[in-house]
Amino acid sequence: MSPEPLSRAPIARRTVLKASLLAGGGFALDALIPLPASALAAARGEPAARAQLSAFVSVAADGTVTIVSKNPEIGQGIKTSLPMIVADELDCDWSQVRITQADLDQARYGEQYAGGSTATTRDWLPMRQTGAAARAMLLAAAAQRWRVSATELTTSRGRIFHRASGRSLGYGAVASAAAAVPPPDLAQVPLKDPSEFTIIGQRVVGTDSARIVRGAPIFGMDTRLPGMLYAVYEVAPAYGGRLVKADVEAARRAPGVRHVIPIVGNGDYDSGLADGVAILASHWWLANEARAQLAVEWNLSAARGHSSSVYRANADAAIAHGPQADLRVDGDAAGQLATAAKRIGARYDYPFIAHAPLEPQNCAARFSDGKLEIWAPTQTPQRGLAALEKALGIAPASVTLHLTRSGGGFGRRLMNDYLIQAAAIARAVPGVPVQLIWSREDDMRRDYYRPGGWHSFEAGVSERGELVAFTDHFVTFGDGKTTARAAGYNTAMPPAGLVPHLRYSQSMMPTVVNTGALRAPGSNALAFASQSFLDEVAYAAGTDLPRLMLSLLGEPREVAAPGGGVPFDTGRARAVIARVLEVSDWAQQPAGSRRAKGFAFYFSHRGYFAEVVEASVAGSDITVHKVWVAGDIGSHIVNPMGAENQVRGAVIDGLAQALAGQAIEFVDGAAQQSNFHDFPLARMPLAPEIEIAWVRSAKPPTGLGEPALPPVIPALTNAIFAATGTRVRSLPIRLHSA
């Protein structure tokens, strides 16, 4: 085994480790400090026979390896894939491995976060080093026992071998001796050559899957505490609403109701505590029913005029008026447009959409003796702690936060509003455990929506069919200085850096509505608008989008992103485009009228994805027959079983955004949609066959929760154009029958 070049990366120096946390997040020194086994067993109520080699790894006498999974599991498969990385370097057999979920403790585990497809990028090397360090400790213990040098020892599937003498033993036999071995320097610990991986790259079934198919209690919603009451939290019908007065007597007398508690928040209805009235009852349904008995007066003046129709009119006016600010100017786009052989322009827009994870927001909490204990499905537990302190003045040191499995995240649970509400309610009834559950209607109306947006594009094409100038005026939401959350632009968006004359500009209008990151934030909408318009450009230039993209990408090279963002590798982009054209047999358009293939490419969250959609149109009905996906997320797919699921899920998510009729509309700051009848999700008949082809570039692996989503929407709209000659420039897609 030889250290491979990757080990040059993040964890470089022992001194950095001593500072506990690495720059850029990552890994705690504590992770390598062995704890006395007795202390650990007492804390966890487990037999003391398990020897703790580090915060992440312990080995029992029978050879069972327990690996701690540090990040929140929201369906992205991290509770399986990160332990796989540890187990591979530990060189044990996957069947020996048990996985436990860590509570929030960043001093001990490093960053604990689920969002932005960041974990694989961040944790790939530290998780390998963690496994390798534990293996080195086991080897050292075996070497001591046999009085040989550790360099004479090899390992395989959880056993240590001394070939010279023909001796071998299982990890369990030296586990407790290994726990007393000083942990090695992470930066020096030898890592496997990737050709030696035995677990990474295998199809591994999810850690919790067997429990899920039996209906075992593992979700936040399933938390049950002795004497627990169920709560609902009634908030204002519109964003920014303030509680004026509440008559709670009738609700208090409703069946099963134990407490009705008006709560005045901290005025920060975005990331703090919104005003509301909590109802606590013996059963959740009784608490929810009692809402009808509440008589609450709200001040809704802040939301007046915040209606979708007004937003649309504002966008029209902004586009007519011209941009408020330039975001990126390369060359002289206006001059080139004026003299271009061909000049085309089009407007694109998309609506606000909700996350709608199938498990509604919920959180259990108990406040006693000044201490708060929380069970939460959250993507950002650490931010939850900070928000608790800000909104309720509860110090992080007084909080214990247990991470439950989440029934979907999609970015919704990056925000901890429900967690703060649960804590505020629990504090009002000290000693009584409370589970706050939002109804589906609460969830739909109180989201941090993917914001709507408008684009006005122009492009100039030369005599020879080259794209010479490209402009986009983006109309979005913000206070005039800063854009609203997840409402910003991406100035590195292709064709930026690939076309000499380019102008990206922006206008903003205010909104009272909470906005936020939704799976592939920014990219999910920008890809639709820009790749659909580039398809128009390709037609105008007498070519097709893949050819136009390949000519723009040019020679393989790195294009720097403004502001030090992740550079864009045109070679990796070319490779996935070439691959998808090959697997989809792009040159061969399908037989039959009003049936065609469409293409799109996008780069987001470090992943390169090119996709082809084959669709047909009959009247106003659109059928997606097949989707081909070519993706490059680096040298290894840690768990193809989970990875393929992520890709298919992202594709279906995108198709639903385009085809199912998803749009949240507002009237005076109140969302008009409330449940799955008026905000439809994908159902089984929508799901086409999805073929996946991986391009493995020699780069460290990166995340997969998001980058497969953005290209599928423009690939679909471009297929619809190819099939019908009709451009789709607005989401959700609504075709009028021909």
Place this chain on the structure above:
Amino acid sequence: MGYRLEVNGTVHEVQVPGEMPLLWVLRDELGLVGTKYGCGKGYCGACTVHLDGATVRSCLLKVASVGTAKIHTIEHIGTSAAGERLQRAWLEIDVMQCGYCQAGQIMSACALLARSASPSDAEINAAMSGNICRCGCYNRIRSAIRIAAGLKEEADHVA
């Protein structure tokens, strides 16, 4: 009001208002939390249970309307041959992402196999279209049903 419910072969006496949907009796009274709340309005199927072998949306079914029907939930489905085959198929190809919808999916699939031992794709689509999977695991749900039905199923199509 008091109601006698036979759930997974055990008789329970519950004291709850007759209007309370079965879902909340299962979850908050009997502690059977495998059956999930997703929408409360019959749209998503997360709350699917069997009543005398047929699927019902437990979020819509008032406990007073259950009568003497036998209730089966995800916690018990593995004791039936079809349920056990479905659970095994689900694990063979690791159907789930977040997993929240899967109890309802398996309950619907089980009722389908009871009606139609080797369902066509169209039958599968029709029988399962009341169950939403927000994560979009539909391809694998279809495959797992085919596997459980003993139909020939191609390995996950990956280049």
